[in-house]
Amino acid sequence: MIKFNEKLKKVCIEKNNRLCLGLDIDNHNLVNSSLDYMQSYILDIIDATIDLCPIYKVNFAFYERYGSKGYKILENISKSIEGRAISIADAKRGDIGNSSKYYAEGIFDSLNFDSITVSPYMGVDSIEPFAKYNRGIFILCLTSNPGSKNIQKINDSNNIEIYQHIVKMAIEMNENNNIGLVVGATNVDYMNTIKSISNDLPWLMPGVGFQGGNLKESLNIENRGLSIINVSRGILTYGEKTLDDIREATEKYTNEIRSFL
Amino acid sequence: MIKFNEKLKKVCIEKNNRLCLGLDIDNHNLVNSSLDYMQSYILDIIDATIDLCPIYKVNFAFYERYGSKGYKILENISKSIEGRAISIADAKRGDIGNSSKYYAEGIFDSLNFDSITVSPYMGVDSIEPFAKYNRGIFILCLTSNPGSKNIQKINDSNNIEIYQHIVKMAIEMNENNNIGLVVGATNVDYMNTIKSISNDLPWLMPGVGFQGGNLKESLNIENRGLSIINVSRGILTYGEKTLDDIREATEKYTNEIRSFL
Numbered sequence: 001m002i003k004f005n006e007k008l009k010k011v012c013i014e015k016n017n018r019l020c021l022g023l024d025i026d027n028h029n030l031v032n033s034s035l036d037y038m039q040s041y042i043l044d045i046i047d048a049t050i051d052l053c054p055i056y057k058v059n060f061a062f063y064e065r066y067g068s069k070g071y072k073i074l075e076n077i078s079k080s081i082e083g084r085a086i087s088i089a090d091a092k093r094g095d096i097g098n099s100s101k102y103y104a105e106g107i108f109d110s111l112n113f114d115s116i117t118v119s120p121y122m123g124v125d126s127i128e129p130f131a132k133y134n135r136g137i138f139i140l141c142l143t144s145n146p147g148s149k150n151i152q153k154i155n156d157s158n159n160i161e162i163y164q165h166i167v168k169m170a171i172e173m174n175e176n177n178n179i180g181l182v183v184g185a186t187n188v189d190y191m192n193t194i195k196s197i198s199n200d201l202p203w204l205m206p207g208v209g210f211q212g213g214n215l216k217e218s219l220n221i222e223n224r225g226l227s228i229i230n231v232s233r234g235i236l237t238y239g240e241k242t243l244d245d246i247r248e249a250t251e252k253y254t255n256e257i258r259s260f261l
Numbered sequence: 262m263i264k265f266n267e268k269l270k271k272v273c274i275e276k277n278n279r280l281c282l283g284l285d286i287d288n289h290n291l292v293n294s295s296l297d298y299m300q301s302y303i304l305d306i307i308d309a310t311i312d313l314c315p316i317y318k319v320n321f322a323f324y325e326r327y328g329s330k331g332y333k334i335l336e337n338i339s340k341s342i343e344g345r346a347i348s349i350a351d352a353k354r355g356d357i358g359n360s361s362k363y364y365a366e367g368i369f370d371s372l373n374f375d376s377i378t379v380s381p382y383m384g385v386d387s388i389e390p391f392a393k394y395n396r397g398i399f400i401l402c403l404t405s406n407p408g409s410k411n412i413q414k415i416n417d418s419n420n421i422e423i424y425q426h427i428v429k430m431a432i433e434m435n436e437n438n439n440i441g442l443v444v445g446a447t448n449v450d451y452m453n454t455i456k457s458i459s460n461d462l463p464w465l466m467p468g469v470g471f472q473g474g475n476l477k478e479s480l481n482i483e484n485r486g487l488s489i490i491n492v493s494r495g496i497l498t499y500g501e502k503t504l505d506d507i508r509e510a511t512e513k514y515t516n517e518i519r520s521f522l
Contacts, residue, residue: 068335110325124408147388150384
């Protein structure tokens with residue numbers, strides 16, 4: 001059976017793209033704020049872009065804010081993407097082993113996402129239950145927010161920063177070739193440091209798009225794995241936010257990415 | 262308006278208890294594995310113990326494994342506890358500010374839990390949106406699983422361990438007197454270290470119960486805040502797991518806790 005990281009690469013090559021469309025939809029910004037409208041709008045966006053996009057990322061926060069009704073939408077988004085692209089459950093889960101096992105059941109068996117983002121604070125045994133599946137696990141490594149300095153950038157007694165420990169841990173956990181890293185695309189120096197130690201792990205890179213300008217650098221300093229470029233607002237808020245606008249923005253990013261490949 | 266940490270103390274004093282019943286129900290261990298039965302069993306457990314228990318903790322993994330149907334049960338559990346005890350959404354969330362804001366909406370506005378557990382890997386701005394509510398925030402500090410060594414116990418260049426950075430961060434974030442710490446009850450030395458620096462922050466302490474024996478030490482080394490003793494399996498798997506058995510186990514733990522207060 002093809003391993004997740006190989007499948008990810010295969011789909012990216014087939015669509016000649018590295019774009020991950022982040023489906024972070026705030027219904028209050030839509031012409032109709034009902035959840036029914038929000039869901040049909042999202043499913044339409046998927047249909048309008050799926051010939052171009054190899055990957056879709058769904059940030060669970062935007063759906064859990066509506067409780068079980070939001071969760072129902074997550075189920076339908078996953079179904080819509082299934083078999084046509086790679087889906088990432090951006091849920092940042094992580095708990096003691098037994099609980100992580102149930103989170104994995106929820107995300108992989110019940111919702112049927114292809115991959116998940118996990119938070120590493122609780123260590124190896126909090127991630128293992130996810131990694132046992134032949135699905136993708138993107139471990140938070142270095143994030144693009146200001147708070148990345150509070151823990152991630154602390155130097156240990158050997159002058160090694162915490163995010164580097166995460167890279168090491170991720171490599172050791174990659175027995176099933178299904179582990180990746182979340183690497184914020186906002187600082188080239190840090191990206192170079194991670195590149196030098198992350199072997200062939202794929203990177204999921206948020207932070208490109210709305211901030212602009214980092215796309216080329218993110219692809220240029222590409223690691224031996226695969227850099228996946230996540231864009232959310234840069235596409236979702238383009239123009240008047242019609243399906244044509246979103247298609248146009250997706251083409252724009254796709255062409256830009258292709259020009260650097 | 263009474264602050265969360267004051268309210269927590271008040272409810273504990275009123276019920277003369279520090280017990281937090283962890284509602285980690287695995288339906289496969291019940292006489293009837295249907296989700297309807299699971300829900301009614303949980304609501305009956307709450308009714309059978311709520312005169313004794315000041316706090317209930319709901320580990321979201323046990324519910325999310327069933328997708329939107331599990332989320333529906335979370336909504337009903339929260340409603341059942343509301344106004345009769347303090348509810349903790351053990352969801353270990355944490356994301357960039359805008360996403361954490363939506364997670365907070367989900368847990369506090371939509372599900373109406375009194376408090377939440379959060380993971381600190383993404384730093385201060387990933388926790389702030391929760392802390393703006395007058396609800397409780399228990400930040401993962403030192404957990405009871407083997408993986409706590411992978412990140413939490415790393416020494417920084419000044420010989421300060423990461424979990425101690427979390428304590429410092431928590432104190433700085435406690436402007437609204439609503440921040441607490443998750444401290445595993447499995448190592449007295451570590452507990453003493455944290456006690457010496459955690460001021461009056463309350464502790465949520467998992468790890469007592471099934472492992473046994475730590476209850477006295479957990480309460481004895483009590484910090485200046487309030488130690489909340491979480492017990493899940495130690496109560497939920499007692500005897501034949503009838504409501505009478507669960508009531509009896511809850512009384513047993515309550516009496517033990519009261520003997521040390």
